[in-house]
Amino acid sequence: MKIIVPMAGRGSRLRPHTLTVPKPLVPVGGKPIVHRLVEDIAGVCSDPIEEIAFVIGDFGAEAEKELIAVAESLGAKGSIHYQTEPLGTAHAVLCAQELLDGPVVVAFADTLFKADFKIDPKDDGILWVKQIDDPSAFGVIKMNERDEIIDFVEKPQTFVSDLAMIGIYYFKEGADLRKELNYLIDNDVIKGGEYQLPDALRRLTEKGKIFKPGKVTEWLDCGNKIVTVNANQRVLEFDREKHIELVDASAKINNSVVIPPCFIGKDVVLNDSVVGPHVSIGAGSKVNGSVIKNTIIQANTTLENVTLKDSMIGNHANVRKTPHNLSVGDYTTMDI
Structure with a gap:
């Protein structure tokens, strides 16, 4: 085939x-x-x-x-x-x-x-x-x-x-x-x-x-x-049904709560945050003091003191104190 x-x-x-x-x-x-x-x-x-x-x-x-x-x-x-x-x-x-x-x-x-x-x-x-x-x-x-x-x-x-x-x-x-x-x-x-x-x-x-x-x-x-954020939600549910491990062993989860299903990639760091359900975080990203639901976060991105829902954040972005419901591209810095 x-x-x-x-x-x-x-x-x-x-x-x-x-x-x-x-x-x-x-x-x-x-x-x-x-x-x-x-x-x-x-x-x-x-x-x-x-x-x-x-x-x-x-x-x-x-x-x-x-x-x-x-x-x-x-x-x-x-x-x-x-x-x-x-x-x-x-x-x-x-x-x-x-x-x-x-x-x-x-x-x-x-x-x-x-x-x-x-x-x-x-x-x-x-x-x-x-x-x-x-x-x-x-x-x-x-x-x-x-x-x-x-x-x-x-x-x-x-x-x-x-x-x-x-x-x-x-x-x-x-x-x-x-x-x-x-x-x-x-x-x-x-x-x-x-x-x-x-x-x-x-x-x-x-x-x-x-x-x-x-x-x-x-x-x-x-x-x-x-629809991509919705697809992420459904895919995470499918993977949970298949008993696929979604949290990488290298991730550091400090004083934080992960509400499944969530994908937490390699070398992700969570500090003082609540993440999930239906959140995907790419490799090397850092989340500090934040509450995040139903969101895709790509690789090597930093989020600080934000509350996010129904959002997409690209690679190498830096987002601080932003409102709900974002669509932020790669290499973006936001400090609101």
């Missing part, structure tokens, strides 16, 4: 946190979004992951090195591919077309999920879907009486289905997808200035490929600050 992760977008809705760090490398529950994504996919795959291809923009050498390490942590080879123009989802997948051979999963790196199904290698394809209350803002699937997917409808204004596509797809034969993606490019099948993956999926179904839904029990978006 191979995985292609298109992730070249700028992540503008999550600024300022994506000004210095690509969105898929922003941590939730102490681990980058993309790392959790590929772990989740590995959990539903029957076969081992051989290679993970990351389709990126100009992220820099350090980010590329981190992505390769993510793949290697799952026992897979990592490779980097570039999408230099924002030409759509179909074009993004085709940027790693050498991996489109044999079984492949395509997963867009701005979502996390929880599921209890396994990929059946006999199926032509599987689309991860989530039942939602208002499907008008999403792409949805249309099925026949045998629960086979027969069409893909983008943002339906009249009811078609309440099963939204979450951006993760399995293909039994990647070469078939590669052929249809190239058809879109060669014949300029374009919408809104972009080549769209659902157009290739539709051509595959018209040629007799049978796609089935893989229903997820939870779908966590990481597109902006509010």
